[in-house]
Amino acid sequence: MATVLSVSGSPSPVSRTARLLRLLDARxxxxxxxxxPLDARSVPPEALLGGDLGHPALRELAALVEAAxxxxxxxxxxxxxxxxxLKALLDVLPQxxxxxxxxxxxATGGSVAHVLAIDYALRPVLTSMGATHVVPGWFTLDKDIATGADGTVTVAPAATEALEQVVDAFSVALHGRAHLFTPAG
Structure with a gap:
């Protein structure tokens, strides 16, 4: 199948966003x-903030994106x-x-007031970077993501169902994409 780069844009080491993403990686x-998997917080800050495109970490980042x-x-x-x-990370990638x-x-957040942030803030940037197909995304409320004392992540049933559907649709889109670029034979 396809190679997928899974990027967490959270600065927090105990991020619900990152934990949810790693759960979806398993799917x-x-x-x-x-x-x-790639946690943006693992990229050296001096490379991100300095925009040092020759920095080994940024060259590796660009190579990971290119290969995916x-x-x-x-x-x-x-x-x-x-x-x-996440903005800093996207800014150091080629146009x-x-x-x-x-x-x-x-996306994750504390209030449904932020549900449109995917479409009004993130999607335009991804499109401007040349994404061929930005599939419908999903916003999950923080309260729907729980982490147990042992580090296990559980997601509310309704959110789990919705996330499975968007991940499955993404997988189908990747599969269709592979057919677009593979010669028939």
């Missing part, structure tokens, strides 16, 4: 995809937009880094 693996057929971008919503850390990619945007 993508179950669907046959190779998933490469699909990209999942997950972010907490702060002040009605995606995280500043058309997502060209030819299928992208799934995901």
């Amino acid at each position: 993508l693996r179950d669907l046959g995809h190779e998933v490469i 057929e699909g990209v999942v971008v997950a972010t907490p919503i702060y002040k009605a937009a995606y995280s500043g850390l 058309y880094a997502l060209s030819g990619k299928t992208v799934l945007p995901l």
Whole structure:
């Protein structure tokens, strides 16, 4: 199947966004995809903030994006937009880094007031970076994501069902994309 780069844009080491994303990574693996997880907070701040495109971490980041057929971008919503850390990460990528990619945007937040942030803040940036297909994303309320003392993540049943549907649709879009670029034979 496809190689998927799974990017968490959360600056928090105990992020519900990242934990939810890693749960969805497992579903993508179950669907046959190779998933490469990336936490934006693991990229050296001096490289991100300095825009040092020659920095080994940024060259590696660009190579990961280039090699992926699909990209999942997950972010907490702060002040009605995606995280500043995610913005910094996207800013250091080449202008058309997502060209030819299928992208799934995901967001988490504390209030339904932020539900449109995917469509009004994140989707335009992903599209401007050349994403071939930005599939419908999903916003999950923080209260619907729980972490147990042992680190296990549980998601409210209604949110789980919706997330499974968007991840499955993303997988189908990746599968269809592969047929677009594979010669018939």
